[in-house]
Amino acid sequence: MASLFRWAAVLSGMALLHPLLKFSGFTIKPKPRYVKIAAPLPRSGVHAEREFFLFAGQDRSVAWAVSRTCTHLGCRVNFLEDKQIIECPCHQSRFTPQGARLAGPAQRNLPVFPVEVQKDENGAVTGYVVTL
Numbered sequence: 560m561a562s563l564f565r566w567a568a569v570l571s572g573m574a575l576l577h578p579l580l581k582f583s584g585f586t587i588k589p590k591p592r593y594v595k596i597a598a599p600l601p602r603s604g605v606h607a608e609r610e611f612f613l614f615a616g617q618d619r620s621v622a623w624a625v626s627r628t629c630t631h632l633g634c635r636v637n638f639l640e641d642k643q644i645i646e647c648p649c650h651q652s653r654f655t656p657q658g659a660r661l662a663g664p665a666q667r668n669l670p671v672f673p674v675e676v677q678k679d680e681n682g683a684v685t686g687y688v689v690t691l
């Protein structure tokens with residue numbers, strides 16, 4: 560009987576601990592995810608994924624990835640190739656291809672993800688690895 564009470568005390572303690580940790584803002588950081596994009600990229604130098612745009616410079620050896628989640632209310636942004644800007648379809652916030660805010664209700668830049676450019680032994684770009 561005593562062990563039953565002990566288990567009940569442990570369970571109720573755990574039940575109280577969860578909201579307390581949640582209230583204090585305690586979070587466990589998720590593991591990073593890696594997305595590999597094979598070279599070559601399209602002629603425009605832009606590759607669109609669901610979560611990010613991958614941009615590459617003229618020689619394709621410099622690349623960066625920008626989140627597609629708008630920092631205003633979370634809509635998925637689009638890249639307007641003719642204007643060379645990223646625009647949100649919901650409230651028309653605009654950003655540079657580097658993710659810097661230009662205009663609109665969004666107050667923060669788009670997050671930028673690290674990109675590793677992979678090359679073969681001759682120095683030719685073989686792919687890109689984006690860390691989310």
Ligand code: FES
Pocket residue numbers: 629630631632633634647648649650651652663664665
């Ligand atoms: S959600 Fe993008 S501007 Fe409002």
